[in-house]
Amino acid sequence: MDGETTTPIAKWDLAFAKKASLKDVGYESGMHLLRMTVREGKRITDVNFHAEAALEIGEAMIEWAKTHQE
Numbered sequence: 584m585d586g587e588t589t590t591p592i593a594k595w596d597l598a599f600a601k602k603a604s605l606k607d608v609g610y611e612s613g614m615h616l617l618r619m620t621v622r623e624g625k626r627i628t629d630v631n632f633h634a635e636a637a638l639e640i641g642e643a644m645i646e647w648a649k650t651h652q653e
Contacts, residue, residue: 616632617631617632617637
């Protein structure tokens with residue numbers, strides 16, 4: 584998109600042949616968002632998170648993973 588710069592953070596291969604990635608997206612205004620992209624075949628879904636939401640979601644994911652480790 585115009586007026587934004589993206590910096591790759593991480594990529595993963597997920598279950599059911601999906602792929603996910605995280606990027607830092609910076610805007611000319613100085614705002615930064617965390618972008619998660621999920622690829623499912625030809626379908627691409629982008630979701631942008633502000634810092635507070637990213638922190639809350641990350642903590643919830645960690646708690647879930649702790650209770651479901653094999």
